[in-house]
Amino acid sequence: xxxxxxxxxxxxxxxxxxxxxxxxxxxxxxxxxxxxxxxxxxxxxxxxxxxxxxxxxxxxxxxxxxxxxxxxxxxxxxxxxxxxxxxxxxxxxxxxxxxxxxxxxxxxxxxxxxxxxxxxxxxxxxxxxxxxxxxxxxxxxxxxxxxxxxxxxxxxxxxxxxxxxxxxxxxxxxxxxxxxxxxxxxxxxxxxxxxxxxxxxxxxxxxxxxxxxxxxxxxxxxxxxxxxxxxxxx
Amino acid sequence: xxxxxxxxxxxxxxxxxxxxxxxxxxxxxxxxxxxxxxxxxxxxxxxxxxxxxxxxxxxxxxxxxxxxxxxxxxxxxxxxxxxxxxxxxxxxxxxxxxxxxx
Numbered sequence: 001x002x003x004x005x006x007x008x009x010x011x012x013x014x015x016x017x018x019x020x021x022x023x024x025x026x027x028x029x030x031x032x033x034x035x036x037x038x039x040x041x042x043x044x045x046x047x048x049x050x051x052x053x054x055x056x057x058x059x060x061x062x063x064x065x066x067x068x069x070x071x072x073x074x075x076x077x078x079x080x081x082x083x084x085x086x087x088x089x090x091x092x093x094x095x096x097x098x099x100x101x102x103x104x105x106x107x108x109x110x111x112x113x114x115x116x117x118x119x120x121x122x123x124x125x126x127x128x129x130x131x132x133x134x135x136x137x138x139x140x141x142x143x144x145x146x147x148x149x150x151x152x153x154x155x156x157x158x159x160x161x162x163x164x165x166x167x168x169x170x171x172x173x174x175x176x177x178x179x180x181x182x183x184x185x186x187x188x189x190x191x192x193x194x195x196x197x198x199x200x201x202x203x204x205x206x207x208x209x210x211x212x213x214x215x216x217x218x219x220x221x222x223x224x225x226x227x228x229x230x231x232x233x234x
Numbered sequence: 235x236x237x238x239x240x241x242x243x244x245x246x247x248x249x250x251x252x253x254x255x256x257x258x259x260x261x262x263x264x265x266x267x268x269x270x271x272x273x274x275x276x277x278x279x280x281x282x283x284x285x286x287x288x289x290x291x292x293x294x295x296x297x298x299x300x301x302x303x304x305x306x307x308x309x310x311x312x313x314x315x316x317x318x319x320x321x322x323x324x325x326x327x328x329x330x331x332x333x334x335x336x
Contacts, residue, residue, distance in 0.1 A: 029275055032302030036261040036271075039301075049261070052271030056279075 007043040011050035018053035023077060026056055068146065068229050075149035082152060089130045097123030100175070109186050115179030122172040129159065129168055146230065153223050161216035169209065176201050239317055242269055246277050247314035250306045254314070257290070257303040278304060286310035
């Protein structure tokens with residue numbers, strides 16, 4: 001009989017959390033991980049085991065379609081994910097936008113004011129993109145689900161690539177760069193710190209491009225999958 | 235759908251080839267391969283999605299919750315034999331008792 005220590009209790013809490021928030025297709029797997037806990041004698045090993053389950057939350061959100069009967073459920077999952085992501089995105093962009101807009105009136109130099117203003121505008125543009133072109137959300141019956149699912153997949157794909165993405169990227173780029181340059185000019189003694197921030201920002205931008213393009217490919221794969229299933233059904 | 239063949243996937247396939255017809259538990263596979271749960275389970279899920287891995291819940295004894303078990307399907311065994319690391323293939327090809335000196 002394994003004694004229930006605080007580490008093990010925490011590990012179980014992690015697994016319960018993962019089970020609750022796992023996508024429908026992955027919940028069984030998180031439950032499977034949870035069952036193994038009874039056979040892991042070392043508490044720390046149990047904790048590492050449990051922490052692994054959280055990786056599945058991020059890695060395995062998507063349930064592949066076996067046939068067209070799975071489309072309403074996939075559409076429902078995608079709709080929920082997009083709604084959650086849109087809300088989080090709006091909170092972040094509007095919050096940051098408001099912060100940078102207030103900097104316009106607080107910072108001492110015109111370069112900093114321009115940087116802040118551009119960043120605030122870019123945030124508003126991002127918020128607009130998150131909100132715009134949302135598809136109508138009819139009840140997901142078998143007839144409308146495929147149409148609705150395809151429309152949302154296309155919107156998500158286009159959000160992460162092409163003109164929609166690159167316009168967002170290039171609108172966002174100049175503000176923070178000007179802001180850092182302005183800081184370097186107004187506070188030369190901290191130049192090295194702002195150069196480091198700028199370097200970090202550029203690394204983040206490269207990462208953001210990669211991430212967005214890979215997300216776009218993911219949505220395209222789902223569209224191809226849906227297309228293949230619809231072709232098979234005809 | 236293509237299966238991404240990472241070294242970790244090969245390791246898991248090799249582990250299944252040690253007893254291709256036996257059902258295995260997740261924690262045992264993790265211990266034998268040294269893979270962490272967050273690496274192992276996504277691999278198991280991908281294998282199951284591609285029908286290379288069969289899964290079932292063990293019938294529970296009274297008072298004990300069931301455990302999830304895994305076994306390669308016939309396609310999975312064929313796939314694993316094709317893609318297992320060379321050292322595993324060599325071990326499989328070696329006849330029984332070949333190391334015994336007379």
